[in-house]
Amino acid sequence: MTGETRIRNSFANKTWQEIKVKDSWQIFKIMSEFVDGFEKLAKIGPCVSIFGSARTPETHHYYEMAVEIAKLLAEKGYGVISGGGPGIMEAANKGAYLAGGKSVGLNIELPFEQFHNKYIDRDKIMEFNYFFVRKVMFMKYSQGYIVMPGGFGTMDELFEAITLIQTGKIARFPIILVGSDYWGGLLEWVEKTMLSNAYIASEDLKLFRLVDSAEEAVEHIFRFYDKYLLKPNF
Numbered sequence: 001m002t003g004e005t006r007i008r009n010s011f012a013n014k015t016w017q018e019i020k021v022k023d024s025w026q027i028f029k030i031m032s033e034f035v036d037g038f039e040k041l042a043k044i045g046p047c048v049s050i051f052g053s054a055r056t057p058e059t060h061h062y063y064e065m066a067v068e069i070a071k072l073l074a075e076k077g078y079g080v081i082s083g084g085g086p087g088i089m090e091a092a093n094k095g096a097y098l099a100g101g102k103s104v105g106l107n108i109e110l111p112f113e114q115f116h117n118k119y120i121d122r123d124k125i126m127e128f129n130y131f132f133v134r135k136v137m138f139m140k141y142s143q144g145y146i147v148m149p150g151g152f153g154t155m156d157e158l159f160e161a162i163t164l165i166q167t168g169k170i171a172r173f174p175i176i177l178v179g180s181d182y183w184g185g186l187l188e189w190v191e192k193t194m195l196s197n198a199y200i201a202s203e204d205l206k207l208f209r210l211v212d213s214a215e216e217a218v219e220h221i222f223r224f225y226d227k228y229l230l231k232p233n234f
Contacts, residue, residue: 033133041141047079051157052088052148066091068214074101093119149182175208
């Protein structure tokens, strides 16, 4: 179905029967994704989600850094959750896989880019039709978020986590942005524009941390876990 057809269909009048059949089945599909996700992820234990672009090549230093971050996390016994696709997501799963850790992939069905990578544990590959269900899984079952450079999807995941923490909907888990050369401009805008217009509070700038190495990223996670005595997946 083309984009033009989808737009036109959204304005078309529907009969009660069409609404009842389509929307009712959609509710059951959504419910099934929630149930499947809850059942699988509840058993994994403390995990860290790693977000980032699907378009990052293996030769890029951010790919290599994501592999190292995931390895360090897995070596300490923590599970690693990614979006399940290529690029940074693959790097995250690869690092966990190489270290013998738990490697989880929350894949989303898309018309381009997305296919699950080969480094996810076979029993921890999950397929989603709905972005919002997938995001619930990231936020509900992660006790930390490491955000590598990425596009709109990565921004969506980053600001979802920040918003949920800012509004008290989830606990104040660590959010680590990796790469000051990439994130510096955005954070400068957040401070100079959002903060100066009083759309956020100065305290909100403490909800995330900017680092430039794999060691810095995981050290912040480890300090958080040590403080709350969370047990890794040994």
